[in-house]
Amino acid sequence: xxxxxxxxxxxxxxxxxxxxxxxxxxxxxxxxxxxxxxxxxxxxxxxxxxxxxxxxxxxxxxxxxxxxxxxxxxxxxxxxxxxxxxxxxxxxxxxxxxx
Numbered sequence: 408x409x410x411x412x413x414x415x416x417x418x419x420x421x422x423x424x425x426x427x428x429x430x431x432x433x434x435x436x437x438x439x440x441x442x443x444x445x446x447x448x449x450x451x452x453x454x455x456x457x458x459x460x461x462x463x464x465x466x467x468x469x470x471x472x473x474x475x476x477x478x479x480x481x482x483x484x485x486x487x488x489x490x491x492x493x494x495x496x497x498x499x500x501x502x503x504x505x506x
Contacts, residue, residue, distance in 0.1 A: 409442060410435050416447075424453040434468075443470040449483070459486040 416430030427450050434442040449464030461484035468477045494500070 408437055410437065411445065414447070418451075421450070424455075426451050441471045443468065443476070451483075457487075459484065461485075 412433040412435075414430035414432050416428060418426045418428035421427050428448070430447045432445040432447070434445060436442060446467045446469070447464050448467075449462050451460050451462035453460045461482065463480065463482050465478060465480045467475055469475050
């Protein structure tokens with residue numbers, strides 16, 4: 408089994424609603440042995456409403472010595488999740504029956 412860390416990376420604005428980004432993920436097995444890295448490089452564009460973004464990326468997997476094992480590419484899109492108010496502790500949900 409291959410385990411993957413959270414991504415560590417950065418992005419830079421390239422326009423009013425566009426960015427270039429790079430994120431690196433560390434790969435290991437269940438014993439903690441270093442298996443290398445997965446590096447994601449991409450270009451993203453925020454939509455005009457500011458509620459979503461889309462773009463393209465490349466993903467490069469390299470072994471611990473830096474030798475490239477695999478390169479793939481794809482596209483991605485996302486939509487903003489709406490903020491929901493936090494419920495107060497001890498306040499039952501609206502549909503909870505009264506005792």
